[in-house]
Amino acid sequence: MTSEQKKWLVMHVIAIIFALKMVSFGVNGDPQVPCYFIFGDSLVDNGNNNGIASLARANYLPYGIDFPSGPTGRFSNGRTVVDTVAELLGFDDYIPPYANVRGEAILGGVNYASAAAGIRDETGQQLGARISFGGQVNNYKNTVSQVVDILGDEDSAANYLRQCIYSVGLGSNDYLNNYFMPNYYQTSRQFTPEQYASVLIQQYSQLVRELYNYGARKLVLNGIGQIGCSPNALAQNSPDGTTCVAKINSANQIFNNQLRSLVDTFNRELTDAKFIYINNYGIFQSLISSPQSYGFTVTNAGCCGVGKNNGQITCLPGQTPCQDRDAHLFWDAFHPTEAANVIVGRRSYNAQSASDAYPMDINRLAQL
Known part of the structure; x- marks a missing residue:
């Protein structure tokens, strides 16, 4: 073989290797943002509750039955909303849980979400240990100190973190596992719904400002979905098992109206940051109002669980779930199926309706 032929062969092999790398990492190359930080509850928890003394855990089958690596702690048969958003942002892998992530892996982002967690510290305490919003913010502060160590100084860390997307989705449990659980909690006797929402928003605002003080500049504030339409709410309080519970x-x-107003307040006061609101309530309303157009035929029952419409509790270990999972809006008594999560994630990233995201969607936020 001549030297020219050898040279051509080497270049050809290099080209093939490069092409294979491009395929494996996606056509778009690097993600839209360098990191994605997630704060929330069981809707987006991906393993932080696995190692703590909590009844709110999902690290067993049938949870994860449709997820590539099986049960991880996700409260779904497959992907969550933030998994879908991570894909759309261009990340090669899903964002790891705080409980497991170590070293330079934190530079891609961390998921701090904890099942049963709320804005209020006492929320969900009847289920055992959980990491409240305040605890999640403290864990993020610990991550920031590690980012400073890795990048060398605070200025470098600040410049890096300001490019990242921050997703906050809490509040559901402050109603589900607090306000509407009068046998365990006093809040419904202490506050009217208007007062309670204001108390929640005040504490929520303080914690989001802490995230801002520790580098967050692109923040996604997620509204609460229609808890009153969950199989649990329908089984316990719906007169016919299908009509959503209006008081919930x-x-x-x-709460959602006050949260949307908070976005305006933050954008007015913190001008070097950008806040957006995701209208999960409205997105879910469209899924419930016209389920067939999204491929759903069952909207009032979980795919697995116990009791009426599988609506009393979550899936039992080893329980056999329904076969037509993509036809179900809900996976268990409280949580959507992967099929529903993917739709919500896509509409959060690229707003399908003008009301889905305010004042812009995640895709546009990432481009700022």
Whole structure:
């Protein structure tokens, strides 16, 4: 073989290797943002509750039955909303849980979410240990100190973190596992729904400002979905098992309206940051109002669980779930199926309706 032929062969092999790398990492190359930080509850928890003394855990089958690596702690048969958003942002892998991530892996982002967690510290305490919003913010502060160590100084860390997307999705449990659980909690006797929403928003605002003080500049504030339409709410409080529970949804809407107003306040006061609101309530309303157009045929029952419409509790270990999972809006008594999560994630990233995201969607936020 001549030297020219050898040279051509080497270049050809290099080209093939490069092409294979491009395929494995996706056509778009690097993700839209360098990192994605997630704060939330069981809707987006991906393993932080696995190692703590909590009844709110999902690290067993049938949870994860449709997820590539099986049960991880995700409260779904497969992907969550933030998994879908991570894909759309261009990340090669899903964002790891705080409980497991170590070293330079934190530079891609961390998921701090904890099942049963709320804005209020006492929320969900009847289920055992959980990491409240305040605890998650403290864990993020610990991550920031590690980012400073890795990048060398605070200025470098600040410049890096300001490019990242921050997703906050809490509040559901402050109603589900607090306000509407009068046998365990006093809040419904202490506050009207309007007062309670204001108390929640005040604490929420303080914690989000802490995230801002520790580098967050692109923040996604997620509204609460229609808790009153979950199989659990329908089984316990719906007169016919299909009509959503108005008093719960009404309270959720009060919170959401105040959260949307908070986005305006933050954008007015913190001008070097950008905040957006995701209208999960409205997105879910469209899924419930016209389920067939999204491929759903069952909207009032979980795919697995116990009791009426599988709506009393979550899936039992080893329980056999329904076969037509993509036809179900809900996976268990409280949580959506992967099919529903993917739709919500896509509409959060690229707003399908003008009301899905305010004042812009995640895709546009990432481009700022």
